[in-house]
Amino acid sequence: MALHDRLPRHLFSQRGWGLLAAGAVSLLGAQIMGRRDLLTLAVLLIVLPLVSLAGIRLVKPRFQVYREFNPSPVETSAASTVRLAVGRTGYAGGHAIMEERLPPRFGESPAFRFPARSATGGISRYEYHLRSGQRGQYLIGPVTAEFTDPFGLSLHRQAIDDGDTLTVTPAAVDLPVTGLAGARGNDGITATRTRANPSDDDVMTREYRHGDPMRRVHWPATARHGVLMVRQEESVTTPEATLILDQRFTAFPGGPGPGHGGNPSVDGHEMASSPAFEWAVVAAISICTHLSDRNYALRLLDPRGEPAFLRSLSAPEPEAEEFTGASGLQAIAESLAAIHLSGPHHAAREHGQESSPAVFDDHLMDKLSAHRMRGPIIAVLGRITPAEARALAPGAGYGANAFAIIVADRPADAEDSLEILRRGGWRAVAVQPSVPVPLAWGEFDQGGGGQATAAADVRRGAEVGR
Numbered sequence: 001m002a003l004h005d006r007l008p009r010h011l012f013s014q015r016g017w018g019l020l021a022a023g024a025v026s027l028l029g030a031q032i033m034g035r036r037d038l039l040t041l042a043v044l045l046i047v048l049p050l051v052s053l054a055g056i057r058l059v060k061p062r063f064q065v066y067r068e069f070n071p072s073p074v075e076t077s078a079a080s081t082v083r084l085a086v087g088r089t090g091y092a093g094g095h096a097i098m099e100e101r102l103p104p105r106f107g108e109s110p111a112f113r114f115p116a117r118s119a120t121g122g123i124s125r126y127e128y129h130l131r132s133g134q135r136g137q138y139l140i141g142p143v144t145a146e147f148t149d150p151f152g153l154s155l156h157r158q159a160i161d162d163g164d165t166l167t168v169t170p171a172a173v174d175l176p177v178t179g180l181a182g183a184r185g186n187d188g189i190t191a192t193r194t195r196a197n198p199s200d201d202d203v204m205t206r207e208y209r210h211g212d213p214m215r216r217v218h219w220p221a222t223a224r225h226g227v228l229m230v231r232q233e234e235s236v237t238t239p240e241a242t243l244i245l246d247q248r249f250t251a252f253p254g255g256p257g258p259g260h261g262g263n264p265s266v267d268g269h270e271m272a273s274s275p276a277f278e279w280a281v282v283a284a285i286s287i288c289t290h291l292s293d294r295n296y297a298l299r300l301l302d303p304r305g306e307p308a309f310l311r312s313l314s315a316p317e318p319e320a321e322e323f324t325g326a327s328g329l330q331a332i333a334e335s336l337a338a339i340h341l342s343g344p345h346h347a348a349r350e351h352g353q354e355s356s357p358a359v360f361d362d363h364l365m366d367k368l369s370a371h372r373m374r375g376p377i378i379a380v381l382g383r384i385t386p387a388e389a390r391a392l393a394p395g396a397g398y399g400a401n402a403f404a405i406i407v408a409d410r411p412a413d414a415e416d417s418l419e420i421l422r423r424g425g426w427r428a429v430a431v432q433p434s435v436p437v438p439l440a441w442g443e444f445d446q447g448g449g450g451q452a453t454a455a456a457d458v459r460r461g462a463e464v465g466r
Contacts, residue, residue, distance in 0.1 A: 016049040016153035053154035056147055061096070062089040065143050065161035073167035073334055077133050080166065082140065084126040086114055095152075096145040101163070103138050103268060106130050114145065132168045135281070136264035136271070137314050137338050139163045165267070167314055169333040170281050172289040175438050178445040205229040238324070240375040241291045242299045242368065242399065245284050245308045248359065249341040251382025252277040252407070264338060266313050271340035276407045279433040280380045281336050283405060286437050287378055288323075288332050296375065297324045300332065303381075305364035314338035360391035368398035379404040379426075389417035393424025403444050404428040 012020065023045030030038035066085040074080035086098065096114040116124035132138065141163025147156045205221040208228035221229035246252075252274045263270040288298055299322050300308035309315035315335035323332055368377065377399035379392070384406060396402035404426045406414045411430035421428040431440045 011053065012049055012154050013148060013152055015151075016052070016155075019045045019049050019153065048151075049153045052149040052151055056149045056154050056156045060156070060158070061145075061147055063087065063143075063145065063160040064089050065141075067141060067161075067164045069140075069164070069166055073169045073337065074130075074132075075169055075171040075333075076135055077131065077171060079129050079131045082128050082130055084143070085123050086126070086143065086160075087123045088115075096147045098143050098145045098160075100128070100143055101141055102130075103140075103265075105132060105134065106138070130166065134264055135168050135170045135278075135337050137266045138166050138168065139267045140166050167334055167337045169337045170285045172286040172333075173282065173437050175286055175290040175441045176445070178441065205231060238295060238297045240299065240371055241296045242301065242371060242375070242377045243284060243287060243308070244301050244303060244364075244377070244379040244381075245339075246280065246303055246379070246381040246384075247277070247308070247311075247339060247341055248303065248382065251384065252280070252341055253383065264340065266338050271313070271338065272342070273340055275433040276382060276409065277341055279431075279437070280382065280405075280407050281339065283380050283407075283437045283440070285333055285336055287380070287441070288329060290441075292325070292329045297322065298328060298332065299323075299371065301364065301367055303359035303364065304361070305367045309335035309339065311342045312336070312339040360388055360395070364392075365395060365398075368395050372398045373400055375399065376401040376403065378402075381406045383408055384414070384417050386416045386420055389420040390424075393421055393426065396421075396425030402426045405440055406430040407433060409433070 026042035068083045070081045099111045102109045110128045142159040142161045216230040263273040307321040312335045314337040414430040418428045429443045
């Protein structure tokens with residue numbers, strides 16, 4: 001190993017160490033030869049690096065960092081461009097080598113020189129790209145700078161900002177069109193448009209009341225009934241869909257533990273998850289995107305009837321349960337970025353205790369009843385016991401249609417629960433995490449006659465895919 005590689009890099013540069021070495025040699029020569037000029041030179045060579053070291057620590061350069069992600073948030077496996085703008089707000093001397101600290105999953109941290117050759121107005125601009133195959137929230141930064149004095153003798157490294165959080169959302173996959181809307185028509189669109197533009201044949205009427213404007217009189221109905229009738233146009237409504245997202249720790253067993261690098265993380269701390277739960281998250285964002293594109297308003301709940309994102313670390317509004325339009329879909333995607341397995345069973349495992357949460361109980365049924373028959377109900381579930389299936393089964397009566405997907409490593413173990421749900425009116429399938437989400441979703445178009453074999457068909461499709 002070369003000598004300069006053994007010297008501590010956080011104190012002096014190679015030039016600084018060289019001056020100190022020359023000063024030491026000059027001091028030794030002055031001592032041996034008794035020459036005052038060599039002593040003066042030695043003092044100068046030794047003091048100059050020390051003074052520069054003290055100066056760079058007492059008068060630290062000040063910087064301002066602006067960091068922008070585009071797009072932000074970004075979907076998994078998509079690239080996000082990071083733009084950095086760094087400006088000096090303190091004294092203007094010296095150079096700096098800067099490095100952007102990144103989580104390990106993003107690879108090597110980029111380094112750059114300040115000021116940049118293309119700096120304008122005292123601002124240096126840099127750009128690089130990030131890509132993550134795993135959802136989560138990641139701290140990008142801080143920028144660390146290694147300063148040198150104007151003479152390039154001493155070094156000092158410090159963080160010059162706090163970093164920013166990049167949110168990586170799960171990417172939706174395209175789902176096949178199914179007849180899930182039931183009485184709502186073609187995914188809710190046809191019925192909505194008909195009400196928005198009623199004809200004389202389908203407009204609703206009632207008897208004239210004092211104060212009704214004459215322009216609302218419906219003359220064909222008046223002639224038919226023999227009394228004055230007025231139009232009573234039904235207000236335009238938005239079709240609704242309710243999605244129940246299971247996120248219980250015990251419903252999705254078998255996930256990799258901390259340190260395996262396969263789980264989503266927030267600021268470097270891995271969250272509880274599993275391959276089955278990751279499948280459920282992708283299914284949830286895909287279903288929400290599929291329905292939102294068809295003008296559905298969305299409501300997301302957990303098995304206890306609480307807002308689905310109440311415990312999500314990335315949710316913009318954790319207590320929100322109703323979402324509409326593009327902004328609502330974006331809020332769902334952000335909330336799913338750092339959602340994790342939770343619940344009393346998770347806490348009990350950590351503390352060596354046992355507890356039994358109340359799921360699929362009256363609180364959930366009350367939530368479903370409040371929006372009775374306004375659209376489909378979709379449940380994305382993990383492992384569910386027959387008793388829990390019996391508690392959930394009546395919920396099918398509150399939706400125009402009811403669909404349940406059970407994600408399990410061994411779908412055959414869910415047959416009893418599937419049968420209970422089907423008897424209650426649910427279209428239900430059980431799938432492995434290796435089954436593509438569109439294939440599982442397409443099973444719902446089999447209708448009532450195909451429900452009994454749906455899970456087996458999906459399993460066969462997974463085996464063929466492998």
